[in-house]
Amino acid sequence: MLRTHTCGELRESNCNEQVTLCGWVQRSRDKGGLMWTDLRDRYGITQLSFEEGSTPAEVLETARKLGREFVVKATGTVVERYSKNDNIPTGGIEIKVESLEILNGSKVPPFIIEDDTDGGEELRMKYRYLDLRRNxxxxxxxxxxxxxxxxxxxxxxxxxxxxxTPVLIKSTPEGARDFVVPSRMNQGEFYALPQxxxxxxxxxxxxxxxxxxxxxxxxxxxxxxxxxxxxxxxxxxxxxxxxxxxxxxxxxxxxxxxxxxxxxxELGDFPHMTYADAMRKYGNDKPDIRFGMEFVELNELAQNKGFSIFDQAELVVGICAEGCAEYTRKQLDALTDFVKRPQIGAKGLVYVKCNADGTFKSSVDKFYSEEDLKAWADKAGAKAGDLILVLSGTANETRKQMSELRLHMGKELGLRDKNTFQPLWVIDFPLLEWDEETERFHAMHHPFTSPKAEDMALLDTDPGKVRANAYDLVINGVEIGGGSIRIHDRATQQLMFKHLGFTEEEAKAQFGFLMDAFEYGAPPHGGIAFGxxxxxxxxxxxxxxxxxxxxxxxxxxxxxxxxxxxxxxxxxxxxxxxxxx
Amino acid sequence: MLRTHTCGELRESNCNEQVTLCGWVQRSRDKGGLMWTDLRDRYGITQLSFEEGSTPAEVLETARKLGREFVVKATGTVVERYSKNDNIPTGGIEIKVESLEILNGSKVPPFIIEDDTDGGEELRMKYRYLDLRRNxxxxxxxxxxxxxxxxxxxxxxxxxxxxxTPVLIKSTPEGARDFVVPSRMNQGEFYALPQxxxxxxxxxxxxxxxxxxxxxxxxxxxxxxxxxxxxxxxxxxxxxxxxxxxxxxxxxxxxxxxxxxxxxxELGDFPHMTYADAMRKYGNDKPDIRFGMEFVELNELAQNKGFSIFDQAELVVGICAEGCAEYTRKQLDALTDFVKRPQIGAKGLVYVKCNADGTFKSSVDKFYSEEDLKAWADKAGAKAGDLILVLSGTANETRKQMSELRLHMGKELGLRDKNTFQPLWVIDFPLLEWDEETERFHAMHHPFTSPKAEDMALLDTDPGKVRANAYDLVINGVEIGGGSIRIHDRATQQLMFKHLGFTEEEAKAQFGFLMDAFEYGAPPHGGIAFGxxxxxxxxxxxxxxxxxxxxxxxxxxxxxxxxxxxxxxxxxxxxxxxxxx
The missing domain is CATH 3.30.930.10 (Bira Bifunctional Protein; Domain 2)
Structure with missing residues (x-):
């Protein structure tokens, strides 16, 4: 190697050794007779030192030409540093440079190559090779x-x-759009890149x-x-x-x-939760369960008391925000604004403050008595000092909205710590989902996912109710992986394609090889893919x-x-x- | 798992254990009251046994339905085998089956799924999933x-x-033809897949x-x-x-x-050989050096003796095949036929037998005295009992032909043992090679390969002579990897593109990003790629x-x-x- 050591490895125990380092000039300080240069590579930063009188004149001259991001090779002796830098592992030493070679110069970079750069996204992408140089x-x-x-x-x-497995495969109409590759040897035909x-x-x-x-x-x-x-x-x-x-x-x-x-x-438990529970309790098929704030359905308690918005709603649902009874008008308005944002789309937000003195204060006091509100609080497990937030409307939409509000509150209350990792298996996903646009069922996971044996009978009568042997691994509300137990017999696979609207010919043309394979001793199997x-x-x-x-x-x-x-x-x-x- | 063990793991020490295995039916033997089935998975083969009387009747009935490649799940007790099979690790035991489930049936496979299959290439490729089932x-x-x-x-x-690194990149005209991918979001434009x-x-x-x-x-x-x-x-x-x-x-x-x-x-030495030496000694830039049989140039000894074919040749070159002096007429004719095959293309083959008695016998005795032939033998290091084979013609072609003959002889003489591995670094490749078709130089490795510093001056005067910092790793005559020290400054890279016939605009359009990058502190670097x-x-x-x-x-x-x-x-x-x- 052109170097004897990297810029991250020398310590006080190396003092008096003759070494050669290669790297990039991070910065130089020239104090008249003394000059220091921070030399950087992937492994760390080491200080080079130059001193008028003791450093050879031509070396000092070269050193003074160095600009940011120049690549140099420096040979010298490891010496203990006068003023040590405890922030970096090499901070106890410096290299008294005896020879110095510029391996390559550098123009002034378009942005500063430090953790805290001044480069905007676009500039950093154009010069990605410089962006990648940042630690x-x-x-x-x-x-x-x-x-x-x-x-x-x-x-x-x-x-x-x-x-x-191959990258040049066959285009299939199912799922997302394929990238295709025209074939030169088979003109008029195309490979597809695999999804x-x-x-x-x-x-x-x-x-x-x-x-x-x-x-x-x-x-x-x-x-x-x-x-x-x-x-x-x-x-x-x-x-x-x-x-x-x-x-x-x-x-x-x-x-x-x-x-x-x-x-x-060391991760804790990996609890299992059905899709149905996830939707009911968190309004989300990838709930962040680092914190509770589970949904509480209030239809029974909140309807038929004269508040027409709740009365007309398919679902009235609340969450309990612990210790938030003291929220100001301004804070509550901000929450209302949050749920009314177009990407969330709620019409409004009802709150109930569970005051410290045991009384209640809500935005719907006109319609509900203290006793009514106490019943809500009991159901929500809310104590004095807590805040209940309630949304209403059609069930699916309201759950989605409440999920957003819950995640927002979790963040506001510091319940979503980036260094806490909470895994969760979501299981029993529906096999099919109805697509309004094409007016047919789509496979929720993919067409190779097996239906639960006990739900097979529903395939003909109520396909939307059939559950699949499908599962997702969710960590901190992020879907990390998903998979299923697959169909492994031709008849079931054919039935599945039929329910997905494939003609027999289409199914055969696209996936005939797989269905053929199922006839030669296909074992039960399943899998998963992680993003x-x-x-x-x-x-x-x-x-x-x-x-x-x-x-x-x-x-x-x-x-x-x-x-x-x-x-x-x-x-x-x-x-x-x-x-x- | 559906199984407790794989089909490769049970031994006599497991006797009396209740186990469940899953796998494929390799074959069954039914001897009236006794039946055995070999169950196969990736890990091995285990014998299942069934006995009229002791095996439950319904299990026996199922067992008799099993065909080749059926997938089954069998539960039973591990027992010592009466007649052991020492050829497989599980040969000491069998499973006395107590319950048996057919997980999936199988049609009769289109070819036999054993090491020695009866399936032709095309059939095996069509049913590759069955071909892959073979051990x-x-x-x-x-x-x-x-x-x-x-x-x-x-x-x-x-x-x-x-x-x-990305798969969807940019098409470049250099090198082999790119696969391209039309862009939907940028219509009329294409990605290329990387070479x-x-x-x-x-x-x-x-x-x-x-x-x-x-x-x-x-x-x-x-x-x-x-x-x-x-x-x-x-x-x-x-x-x-x-x-x-x-x-x-x-x-x-x-x-x-x-x-x-x-x-x-444990591999032995990795000798280094220059490209020039490899071509001169072996006529090949990836010589198989498991054996010697180096080329011996005979121009000086063989020319001007009246044999016009040699006299007109640019190169007369021989190899010495040890102990082959006894080759028959028929064997020699076969060698002549070998070198005359169109893909090799020699016009003929000259031989010299170094007889056991110290005399010589050649196919050109008319032109050469015993003394002449002895001089050839001395130069070739041939002893009594050896055979010298000689080709002639233009230097490049003759070397290629002789390389083929040498490899052929090496194989015939058993000098190319598959279990001997002899690595070799071939170094100092030419930077450029002349392409007759396009009438310009091409990069022998690729346009990013650096010329040797000491040859830089030749770039303008005699580009074909410039050597590159390029190397190949060859094992047993197969090129396993190749690489180079790269150019890392803009000026040299631009010069290189110029010599390759790029206009400045073309170079910039195709590789501007790389040349730009070289201006921001590019370090000296090099690499290699293995196939x-x-x-x-x-x-x-x-x-x-x-x-x-x-x-x-x-x-x-x-x-x-x-x-x-x-x-x-x-x-x-x-x-x-x-x-x-």
């Missing part, structure tokens, strides 16, 4: 690398085989691989939001001869290992998955650094047998 | 998984960070990542041969602040670790990379199992802004 960003990608290693080692230990390796991993189970995993890129040509990327990474897993409980246990184990190995956190980008973000305590992707695309699907996508020339189009419209 | 095929993919783990653990240990993450890994070096690796899918839209796939996998690595020697040492270490950890083989599919094949002692890919494509780029590529509908084309021609 904060690089350390996020190091976390990602560590996490992937921890996952792989755990799964290999558990006899999982990593198998690479997931779902069918391949199921085929590997048919092949007897028993336990499969892969950390794999997947692709969806969807309109993008802040937390969506056209290409994303999954931890994709599948097991044979298992029931749901086996999968939950295995991946509880994997999740515990990740937290323990990478964050040093790796989101998992990394959650691990790092961030909301933005983009921070955890080395070269992300913007919300128009562009990589502004390399300027992609871009046009291709006519000859290439011709070879592919396509024209631009 | 031989599955174990190849298990080897692949293990090898990837060994690589990752080694590199992580050496402070390499695994970073995922390698080359520019991204270099940018990561600019970012100070110091040591990067990735096991990553790459794509080339080339016409396919048996050992080429449109998507393939690379172990892609890059390091900063290194010279060539550092890279060779690091990846010698990685290679040693792979062989030691996965095959239990992972080929590495696996070499590890497994196979020539076919396809065996080591779970779902390969055929030579028309088709996946015959899922029937891909396929047509897409008009609406999708419209959304993408393209038409079929």
């Amino acid at each position: 904060e960003v690089r350390s996020k990608l190091q976390l990602r690398s560590k996490l992937a290693m921890a996952v792989r080692n755990y799964l290999a230990e558990q006899d999982f085989i990593e198998v690479e 997931s390796p779902q069918t391949f991993k199921q085929l590997l189970m048919v092949s007897g691989f028993d336990r499969y995993f892969q950390i794999v890129k997947c692709f969806r040509d969807e309109d993008l939001r802040a937390d969506r990327q056209p290409e994303f990474t999954q931890i994709d897993c599948e097991m044979s001869f298992v029931n749901q409980e086996d999968i939950l246990n295995t991946f509880e184990g994997m999740t515990r290992h990740m937290f323990s190995a990478v964050r040093g956190v 790796f980008d989101r998992l990394c973000a959650m691990f790092g305590g961030s909301d933005s998955i983009r921070d955890y992707i080395a070269f992300p695309k913007n919300t128009s699907g562009r990589d502004v650094m390399i300027d992609s996508p871009s046009t291709i020339d006519e000859a290439q189009l011709k070879e592919l047998g396509i024209n631009l419209r | 031989e095929v599955r174990s190849k993919l298990q080897l692949r998984s293990k090898l990837a783990m060994a690589v990752r653990n080694y590199l992580a240990e050496q402070d390499f960070i695994e970073v995922e 390698s993450p080359q520019t991204f890994k270099q940018l990561l070096m600019v970012s100070g990542f110091d040591r990067y690796f990735q096991i990553v899918k790459c794509f080339r839209d080339e016409d396919l041969r048996a050992d080429r796939q449109p998507e393939f996998t690379q172990i892609d690595c890059e390091m900063s602040f290194v010279n060539q020697e550092d890279i060779l040492n690091t990846f010698e270490g990685m290679t040693r670790h792979m062989f030691s950890a996965v095959r239990g083989v 992972f599919d080929r590495l696996c094949a070499m590890f497994g002692g196979s020539d076919s990379i396809r065996d080591y890919i779970a779902f390969p494509k055929n030579t028309s780029g088709r996946d015959v199992m899922i029937d891909s590529p396929s047509t897409i509908d008009e609406a999708q084309l419209k959304e993408l802004g393209i038409n079929l021609r």
Whole structure:
């Protein structure tokens, strides 16, 4: 190596050693006869020192030419520092430089390369290679690398085989939109990029691989939001001869290992909650259960007392905010404004203050007596000093609105600590969901998910009621992974496609190979996939998955650094047998 | 799990235990009152036993329905076997079955699922999920998984960070043909799939990542041969602040670790050989040095003796085949036929037998005296009993032909043992190679490879002579990996593009981001990429990379199992802004 040590490794015990370091100039201070330069690499920062008189003149001259982000190679002797810096591990020493070589210069960077940068999002993305030079960003990608290693080692230990499935596959109409790749050798035909390796991993189970995993890129040509990327990474897993409980246990184990190995956190229980309960108690299929504030249904107590808004509502539901009875008018108005925001869409908010003296004060005192309100408080488990917040309307909408309010209150009250991790398995998802737009049922998870045996009879009579052997792993209100026990026989799979509106021909053309495979001894199997980008973000305590992707695309699907996508020339189009419209 | 044990784990020490196994019916033998079924899973085979009288009648009835590849769940007691099978680890026991459930039936498979199958290539590819059920095929993919783990653990240990680079990138005209992906959000523009993450890994070096690796899918839209796939996998690595020697040492270490950890083989020396020497001594830039048989140039000795074919040749070159003086007419004719095959293309073959009695017998006795032939033998180091084989013609062609003959002889003489592994670094590759078709220089490695400093002056005067800081790792005559020390300054990179025939505008449009990056403190860096599919094949002692890919494509780029590529509908084309021609 051009260096003998990294910029993060020298200590007082190395004093008097002759060393060579390579790195980037973080900053220099020139105090007349004395000059210091902080040299940075991935491993740390080490101070170089130069002194008029003792440093060779040509070295000092070179040192004075150094600008920010110059790359240098410095050789010298490790000496104890006069004024030590206890904030960094190398702060006890400096290098008395004896020779200095500029390996490469640098223009002035377009933004400051420090944790606290002055660069805006767009500029940082255009110069992503400089953004990645910041400790904060690089350390996020190091976390990602560590996490992937921890996952792989755990799964290999558990006899999982990593198998690479193809990237150039077949377009299917189900699910999100595919990216497609025109075939030159088969003109007029297209490959598709996989939205997931779902069918391949199921085929590997048919092949007897028993336990499969892969950390794999997947692709969806969807309109993008802040937390969506056209290409994303999954931890994709599948097991044979298992029931749901086996999968939950295995991946509880994997999740515990990740937290323990990478964050040093020992997770507590992984409770199970049905989808129906999650919706009823939290209005959300991925509830954040770091805090309580469960929904309390008040229809019985609140209706038929003359308050027409509640009387006409399908659902009247409240939550109890502990210790918030002292909220001011202004604070309460802010909450009302919050729930009335268009993206939440409530019409108004009713509150009940449980005063310290045992009395009640509500925004609907006109309609309800102290006794009425006491009954609400009892039902909500509210004590003196608490605040009850109530919403009403159609059941589904009101639950969604209340979920937002609950999360908001949880945040306001500091109940959503980023360093507390609370996992939860949500189970018993519906098999199908009605799509108003296309007026047909869609698979809630995907068409390969098995219905619960005891609900099979409902498929013909009340398909929306059929529960699936499907589950999600939720941590802190973020869906981290999801999966299901799969269908493994042709007849059930065909029935499923029928219910999803496929003709027999369509089903055969798209998934004939899978249904064929089911006829040659397909074992019972199931699996799960984790969104790796989101998992990394959650691990790092961030909301933005983009921070955890080395070269992300913007919300128009562009990589502004390399300027992609871009046009291709006519000859290439011709070879592919396509024209631009 | 539906099972208590796998089919590979029960031993005599488990006798009398009640167990449940799941697996596939490999075969059944019904001898009247007694019946045995071999149950198979990924882990092994266990014998189930049924006996009229002691086995419950309904279990026996179910057992008699079992066909090949049925999936069953069997519960019973482990008992010692009457006649043991020492060939398998579970051969000492069998399961006296007490209950039996058919989890799934199977149609008769289209080919026999055993190591020695009767299925042809095409049939096995169509039913790849059944082909993968064969031990031989599955174990190849298990080897692949293990090898990837060994690589990752080694590199992580050496402070390499695994970073995922994007799959949707930008099309570039350099190198092989890109697969492209039409962009819906940016109609008329296309992403390209990466042929390698080359520019991204270099940018990561600019970012100070110091040591990067990735096991990553790459794509080339080339016409396919048996050992080429449109998507393939690379172990892609890059390091900063290194010279060539550092890279060779690091990846010698990685290679040693792979062989030691996965095959239990301790590799010997990794000699270095220049490209020029490899071509001169072996006529090949990836020589198999498990055996000698180095080229001996005979121009001086063989020319001007009246044999016009040699006299007119640019090169007369021989090899010495030890102990082959006794070759018969027929054997010699076969060698002549071999070198005259169109894919080799020699016009003829000259031989000299060094007889046991010290005399010589050659196919050109008319032109050469015993003394002449003795001089050849001396130069070739041939002893009594050896055979000298000689080719002549233009230097490049003759070397290629002789290389083929040498490899052929090595194989015939058993000098190319599959269990001997002989690594070799080939170094000092030419920077550029002349392309007759386009009448310009192409980068031999890629345009980011640095020229040797001492050869820089030749760039303008004799570009073909410039050597690059480029190297290949060759094992047993197979190129396993290749890389280079990169250019890390804008001026040299621009010069390189100029020599490759790029206009300034083209260079900027395609690689402006990289050249820009070089102006912000790019460190000296270099790297290497290993062809992972080929590495696996070499590890497994196979020539076919396809065996080591779970779902390969055929030579028309088709996946015959899922029937891909396929047509897409008009609406999708419209959304993408393209038409079929």
